[in-house]
Amino acid sequence: MASSAAIHVAVIGAGIVGAAAAHFLAAAGARVTLLDASGPAAGATGASDGAVSVASKRPGPMMDLARHARAFYVRCERDGLFRGLFHRRSTFLVARTAVEAELVARHGADLAAAGERVVEVDRATLLARIPGLGASVCAALEIPDDGHALGYEITQRLLGRSRIAIRRNAPAAEIVMRAGRAAGVAIGDELVAADAVLVAAGIGSAPLLGLGEILIPRKGQMAVTDRASPSGPAIDGHLMAASYLAAKRGIAREDGHIGLVIDPLMTGQFLIGGSREDHRSDHATDARTIAAILREALDLYPPLAHRRVLRSFAGVRTASRDGLPIVGAHPRREGIVIATGFEGDGICLGPFMGACAARLLLGEAPAVDLKALSPQRFLRVEAHA
Numbered sequence: 001m002a003s004s005a006a007i008h009v010a011v012i013g014a015g016i017v018g019a020a021a022a023h024f025l026a027a028a029g030a031r032v033t034l035l036d037a038s039g040p041a042a043g044a045t046g047a048s049d050g051a052v053s054v055a056s057k058r059p060g061p062m063m064d065l066a067r068h069a070r071a072f073y074v075r076c077e078r079d080g081l082f083r084g085l086f087h088r089r090s091t092f093l094v095a096r097t098a099v100e101a102e103l104v105a106r107h108g109a110d111l112a113a114a115g116e117r118v119v120e121v122d123r124a125t126l127l128a129r130i131p132g133l134g135a136s137v138c139a140a141l142e143i144p145d146d147g148h149a150l151g152y153e154i155t156q157r158l159l160g161r162s163r164i165a166i167r168r169n170a171p172a173a174e175i176v177m178r179a180g181r182a183a184g185v186a187i188g189d190e191l192v193a194a195d196a197v198l199v200a201a202g203i204g205s206a207p208l209l210g211l212g213e214i215l216i217p218r219k220g221q222m223a224v225t226d227r228a229s230p231s232g233p234a235i236d237g238h239l240m241a242a243s244y245l246a247a248k249r250g251i252a253r254e255d256g257h258i259g260l261v262i263d264p265l266m267t268g269q270f271l272i273g274g275s276r277e278d279h280r281s282d283h284a285t286d287a288r289t290i291a292a293i294l295r296e297a298l299d300l301y302p303p304l305a306h307r308r309v310l311r312s313f314a315g316v317r318t319a320s321r322d323g324l325p326i327v328g329a330h331p332r333r334e335g336i337v338i339a340t341g342f343e344g345d346g347i348c349l350g351p352f353m354g355a356c357a358a359r360l361l362l363g364e365a366p367a368v369d370l371k372a373l374s375p376q377r378f379l380r381v382e383a384h385a
């Protein structure tokens, strides 16, 4: 993309992906201006769960990328960048019917084939690990090497540890091109001149890139309880129902589907989610959806009946039409790199993908092959449409 580290990059979007790219660009000596229509973590990053999970990923490029991305968290935790923010913990994939048990077993086999540690857990062992688990749970697998991090904390850390000019309340209206390459970003009448532009604006990337048919907003509602333990997670792992896997593997496609996860937070609270509502980009929660999520959660883990629900919230995932993120150089507009479409996986993938995007902007090869994520697959289709 650019041969010198002394370039000036305008990064559009201060979510976890834009913040990571900005951080690693600045660390490599580039000048960075980070623009956000609102402020850091104002989008999905600030309204999400924080599963850094390989267990939840569709087999193929997503599972492989998630393994790299989770290893990147481990490295960043060890070298101090994410110290105190990333926590190792198990994911339990749980089934409540024979059909679900089959799905969980198939997913476990895919995880093992990708090199992941997968442990079969019988009901008695599971009950010893998670006392009170619902009577309907008939099969489970433990994925011991997953983790958790809060997106807004990671974003704050990445920005706090770099010298980056952050422009809040700065909505990019368009990417300005001169002589066939990016010359900067227009914010109202102002031009923020730059040598290269990274579009990491979540669902806001669609109008900037003309990807309105390709990027789909997918709302997710979640509920947060009071503390079930005074400090530290109240149960010994993250509960992920087969309904969540079904959504990720493209088996359950109905709008409003609930992919159930019960996440024990470090605060002792539970985060319970979530709905998958396509073409919804508002942040409203409604009693019907939250009640449906809680009903499912109570069946899986009845001790939740003793908890108070403190609040509900909704965030907007950015899904792409083929379910894979879009990361790489714009195939027709020089000087633009794209990193969006992370759907429900961007807290896990975000820091690593941001680091990869930074390398592309610096003219270096990314740490892994990103061909499967290339923007070309969509921008080409559009050209023929």
Ligand SMILES: Cc1cc2nc3c(=O)[nH]c(=O)nc-3n(C[C@H](O)[C@H](O)[C@H](O)COP(=O)(O)OP(=O)(O)OC[C@H]3O[C@@H](n4cnc5c(N)ncnc54)[C@H](O)[C@@H]3O)c2cc1C
Binding pocket: 012, 013, 014, 015, 016, 017, 018, 035, 036, 037, 038, 039, 040, 041, 042, 043, 044, 045, 046, 047, 048, 049, 050, 051, 052, 053, 151, 170, 171, 172, 173, 200, 201, 202, 203, 204, 205, 208, 219, 220, 221, 222, 273, 274, 314, 315, 316, 317, 318, 339, 340, 341, 342, 343, 344, 345, 346, 347, 348, 349, 350
């Ligand atoms: C309910 C829910 C639960 C989730 N749970 C998980 C989970 O457990 N694990 C996981 O890995 N992922 C999870 N995710 C997904 C994760 O939150 C997202 O994939 C990730 O936050 C995407 O980060 P991003 O930086 O690409 O986008 P965002 O966080 O959406 O950031 C985009 C930023 O761009 C800004 N912006 C938009 N348009 C413009 C513009 N024109 N000009 C300037 N700025 C602009 C916005 O203000 C925003 O700050 C969940 C998401 C939701 C909604």
